[in-house]
Amino acid sequence: MRLKxxxxxxATGGTLLCGDENTAVTSFIxxxxxxxxxxxxxxxxxxxxxxxxxIHSVLESGAAASFADHPVPTGEKPVVLVKDCREALQxxxxxxxxxxxxxxxxxxxxxxxxxxxxMVAQALSAKFRVLKTAGNQNSQVxxxxxxxxxxxxxxxxxxxxxxxxxxxxxxxxxxxxPTCAVxxxxxxxxxxxxxxxxxxxxxKAHIADYLPWSGTLFVNGxxxxxxxxxxxxxxxxxxxxxxxxCDWRAYSLKEADKGxxxxxxxxxxxxTELFVPAAGEHNVRNALSAMAVARYLEIPAEDAARxxxxxxxxxxxxxVIEANGLLIIDDSYNASPDSxxxxxxxxxxxxxxxxxxxxxxxxxxxxxxxxxGHREVGEYARSHGVELLVAVGPLSKEIAAGYGEGAVWFETxxxxxxxxxxxxxxxxxxxxxxxxxxxxxxxxxALKE
Numbered sequence: 001m002r003l004k005x006x007x008x009x010x011a012t013g014g015t016l017l018c019g020d021e022n023t024a025v026t027s028f029i030x031x032x033x034x035x036x037x038x039x040x041x042x043x044x045x046x047x048x049x050x051x052x053x054x055i056h057s058v059l060e061s062g063a064a065a066s067f068a069d070h071p072v073p074t075g076e077k078p079v080v081l082v083k084d085c086r087e088a089l090q091x092x093x094x095x096x097x098x099x100x101x102x103x104x105x106x107x108x109x110x111x112x113x114x115x116x117x118x119m120v121a122q123a124l125s126a127k128f129r130v131l132k133t134a135g136n137q138n139s140q141v142x143x144x145x146x147x148x149x150x151x152x153x154x155x156x157x158x159x160x161x162x163x164x165x166x167x168x169x170x171x172x173x174x175x176x177x178p179t180c181a182v183x184x185x186x187x188x189x190x191x192x193x194x195x196x197x198x199x200x201x202x203x204k205a206h207i208a209d210y211l212p213w214s215g216t217l218f219v220n221g222x223x224x225x226x227x228x229x230x231x232x233x234x235x236x237x238x239x240x241x242x243x244x245x246c247d248w249r250a251y252s253l254k255e256a257d258k259g260x261x262x263x264x265x266x267x268x269x270x271x272t273e274l275f276v277p278a279a280g281e282h283n284v285r286n287a288l289s290a291m292a293v294a295r296y297l298e299i300p301a302e303d304a305a306r307x308x309x310x311x312x313x314x315x316x317x318x319x320v321i322e323a324n325g326l327l328i329i330d331d332s333y334n335a336s337p338d339s340x341x342x343x344x345x346x347x348x349x350x351x352x353x354x355x356x357x358x359x360x361x362x363x364x365x366x367x368x369x370x371x372x373g374h375r376e377v378g379e380y381a382r383s384h385g386v387e388l389l390v391a392v393g394p395l396s397k398e399i400a401a402g403y404g405e406g407a408v409w410f411e412t413x414x415x416x417x418x419x420x421x422x423x424x425x426x427x428x429x430x431x432x433x434x435x436x437x438x439x440x441x442x443x444x445x446a447l448k449e
Contacts (some may be wrong), residue, residue: 277312
């Protein structure tokens with residue numbers, strides 16, 4: 001990225017408090033420790049700290065300029081006064097995005113956004129030079145910073161778009177303006193703030209606000225709510241899934257040690273044999289969405305299939321690790337009831353000579369659904385062959401209760417680690433999963449030592 005400060009002033013409607021409007025800006029940062037030449041600081045007001053307290057030190061450390069939402073003591077470097085710094089970042093990114101006429105794929109959903117984003121980007125790499133969201137930088141700040149990573153040599157982009165509060169998708173959709181989009185599912189993640197799945201659907205559907213007249217919204221046809229978008233968006237909606245009524249359909253699934261083979265059928269009847277190197281039906285759907293987007297963008301089916309077969313799971317997202325005689329499924333990045341069930345399904349299909357065990361920690365942001373959601377996960381684990389269940393965290397007592405006799409509960413990861421080291425045996429398969437705030441990756445790291 002290379003913008004003049006005058007462009008940023010035009011995009012944001014801001015006022016230059018000091019400095020030269022011809023100053024070049026090559027990136028936006030929100031972390032004062034990332035100060036470098038060309039960077040413009042976006043001071044965010046958080047619960048624990050206010051970025052405005054660091055403006056002076058950021059500029060002294062070499063940053064080119066800074067936003068501010070109130071007059072601050074100024075020096076020689078530019079400071080741009082705006083009403084809201086987060087909103088200003090979004091406006092600047094929206095202006096920058098408009099400089100590119102390339103395919104941009106937006107990806108959203110309650111769970112599985114990052115994996116779907118990675119698979120779509122992998123499929124598109126068969127033809128395009130792809131910018132993709134780093135990690136899960138899918139927030140009101142992460143999305144515009146991702147968009148500002150576009151360079152002249154990029155020929156496509158895949159942007160993960162997450163929301164947790166009402167009104168957020170409309171704002172980031174105005175930044176990304178996707179030319180097509182993918183919706184993985186509508187679950188109960190963030191239901192604490194959205195109150196119902198129907199509200200979550202309504203919020204996430206704003207990803208289609210800026211689709212061009214020829215744009216397509218690819219949705220999971222096996223989800224109970226997503227196909228209803230056809231009632232409002234009509235032919236823009238194309239479904240993918242395992243059900244017979246899906247436009248893009250997967251069938252003849254065959255599980256293998258390192259993934260799943262299946263037949264992919266397009267709306268026109270075109271059939272392609274695919275292998276996705278990741279277990280579970282949810283990853284078959286992710287691969288279907290990747291194939292659907294690839295064909296929409298005129299990538300030959302064989303090339304897209306070859307690219308999907310080279311997919312590698314992101315860290316802590318159902319990575320299969322063999323360590324100390326154990327087969328560990330590290331799915332410790334995040335958790336919701338829907339993703340817990342998908343992960344348990346993966347564990348249940350693994351071929352292992354020993355027991356099937358699971359460490360399941362608290363699922364956060366479930367609000368009034370927390371009690372029921374945790375208990376149902378425990379019941380699901382019992383009915384789907386989990387032979388040893390270890391629950392970690394205060395909310396997970398309900399997981400243990402749902403599982404019933406034989407479940408063990410611990411307050412901390414360290415307590416669980418000590419128990420697992422004395423209980424697990426070579427040949428056991430172990431799933432480790434919990435919300436990010438539970439840091440269950442600590443358990444994986446300890447068992448790998």
